[in-house]
Amino acid sequence: MIKQSNERPTSPVIHTGFPAEGPTLGEVGEHEVIRAIVDAAPSTFNGDDAAVLTPAVPNSRVVVTTDMLVEGRHFTSDLTTPFDVGRKAVVQNFADIEAMGARPIAAVLAFSAPPELPLDVVRQLAAGIQSKVSEYSSELVGGDVTSGPGLVLSISAVGSLGGSLPALELRRAKPGQRVVAHGRIGYSAAGLALLQSGRDIPEKLHPLAHAYQTPDVTPGRGMIARAAGATAMTDNSDGLIHDIGTVASRSNVLIDLDAAALAPDELQVAAGELLGVDPWQWVLSGGEDHTLLGTIEGSAPVGFRTIGSVRKGAGVLVGGQAPAYTGGWESFS
Template sequence: MIHTGFPETGPSLGEVGEAGVIQAIVTAAPSTINGDDAAVLTPSTPNSRVVASTDMLVDGRHFSADYTTPYLVGRKAVVQNYADIEAMGARPLAALLAISAPPETPVAVVEELARGLGSMTQEWASELVGGDVTSGERLVISVTAIGSLGGNLDALRLNRARPGQRVVAHGHLGYSAAGLALLESGVRIPASLEPLVQAHQVPEITPGRGVVARSAGATAMTDNSDGLIRDLSTMARMSGVGIDLSSVAIKPDRLLEDAGLLLGIDPWEWVLTGGEDHALIGTCDGSAPVGFRSIGTVSRQQGVRIDGKEPAYTGGWESFA
C-alpha cells in the first residue's frame, strides 16, 4: 500500500520550542551518545579513516506531502547520504540531522521524520547522534553521514576506473524516476506497480555492499543519484576513460515496461536519466563482487556509450534548473 501525507494536527514546533523539538527527535530516534556538545564515535576497525558526506532535502523541491510521509522522507534521507559513504567503500557509523521548519509545523512531522531516520540508521547498525533545529520558511532537512574506511586499501574514488575493467551495479536503475512519474500522473496506480512508487519514496540498497566491493578489488564507485549517464560520465571524465554499457544488462524490466505503457513514456528515459535510485555503480577487475551484476566495460575511448553508440537520453538531475 502506498502511504502519503504529513500530519496537520497536534502541538506545533513554535508551541513546544527548541527544547521540545529536540526532545521529540531524541525520543523518536534514541541514541546513547546523543545529547552532549558533540558525539564521540569509536572507530570500528583498526587503521581506519573518517569519511563524511552531507545532503539536503527541501520541501517542494525534493519531496512533497502529496507523494510521501515524514517517516519515509527520514528513511530516504539516510539512504541517499549513506549511499555516498558506501560508494567510497566505507561503512556508515552515524548520522547528524539539521532541520529548518516553519514554527507552525506540527511536532508530529518532526517525530515521524526522526522515527524514519532512526529506523534506517539501525538497519546499517548505526545511530542518529545529534544535529540542530531552527525556524525557516519551509521544511528543509539536512543529514550529514559519517563513516569509517578501514584497512589500507584505497577509497573507491571517481578517478580510478581503468581500461579493461568490468562495470558493475548493485540496486535498481530507473525505479525511482518511474515511481515519481506514476505519482505525478494522477492515474490510478495498479498494485503491481506500487514497488516503483515505494522505490521513489525510499530507494533500496543493501548495507555493506560498498565495503564488499572494495574488499573484492573494486577501484572506482559512485551512486546513481543524478542519472546513470550523467553519473558515469563524471566517472569517465575524471578517470580519463570511456564506459561502454550493455543494453541487455541495463534494459528496462517488466515493471518499468508496464509503467511506460501506462504513462506513454519510454522506460529507457527513466533508466538512463532518472537518478535517485542510489544504486552503486563501480569498476573492478575480474568477476563482479557479491551482490553486484555486470553492466558494461571500461574502454579507452572517452565518453559513455551503449553497445558502442551514443545514449538515446543523456539528461539528469540539475540542482539549479
C-alpha cells in the same frame, strides 16, 4: 502512526499530505522538538555539544559526506510520508559512504521547519531516520533545529574506511575493467512519474512508487566491492549517464554500457505503456535509485551484476552507440 522498527510502514502508495493535527513546533518550542527527535532516534552519543565517536577498527580513516532534502524541491507532502522522507534522507547520505567502500557509523541532522508544522511530523521524520540508521547498525548522534520558511533536512554522515586498500574514488576506473551495479536502475524515476501522474496506480506497479518514496541500498555492499578489488564507485543519484559519465570523465576513460543488461524490466515497460513514456528515459536519465555503480578487473562482487566495460577513450556509450537520453538531476536548474 510512528513505527520505531526496521519495517516499512504499510501506508498507501499515494498519500494525502502530512498530518495537520496536534501541537505545532511554535506551540511546543525548541526543547520539545529536540526531545521528540531524541526520543524517536535515541543514541548514547547524543546530548553534549558534540558527539565523540570511537574508531570502528584499527588503521581506519574517517569518511564524511552531507546532503539535503528540501520540501518542494526533493519531496512534497502529497507524494510521500514524513517517515519515508526520514528514511530517504539517510539513504542518500549513507549511499555516498558505501560508494567509497566505507561503513556508515553515524549521522547528524540539521533541521529547519516553519513554526506551524505539527510536532507529530517531526516525530515521524525522526522515526524514519531511526529505522534506516538502525539497519546499518548506526546512530543519529546529534544535530541542530531552527525555524525557517519551509521544511529542510540536512544529514551529515560519518563512515569508517578500514584497512590499507584505497577508497573507491571516481578517478580510479581503468581500461579493461568491467562496470558493475548493485540495485535497481530507473525504478525511482518511474515511481515518481507514476505518483505525479495522478492516476490510480495498479498494485503490481507499487514497487516503483515505493522505490521513489524510500530507495534502498543493502548495507555493506560498498565494503564487499572494495574487498573484491573494485577501484572506482559512485551511486546513481543524479541519473545513470550523468553519474557514470562523471566516473568516465574523472578517470579519462570510455565506458560502454551493455544495453541488454540495462533493458527496462516488466514493471518499467508496463509503467511506460500506462503513461506513454519510453522507459529507457527512466533507466538512463532518472536518478535517486542510489544504486552502487563501480569498476573492477575481476568478476562482479557478490550482490553485483555486470552492466558494461571500460575502454580507452572518453565519454559514455550504450551498446556502442550514443545514449538516447543524457539528462539528469541538476541542483540549480
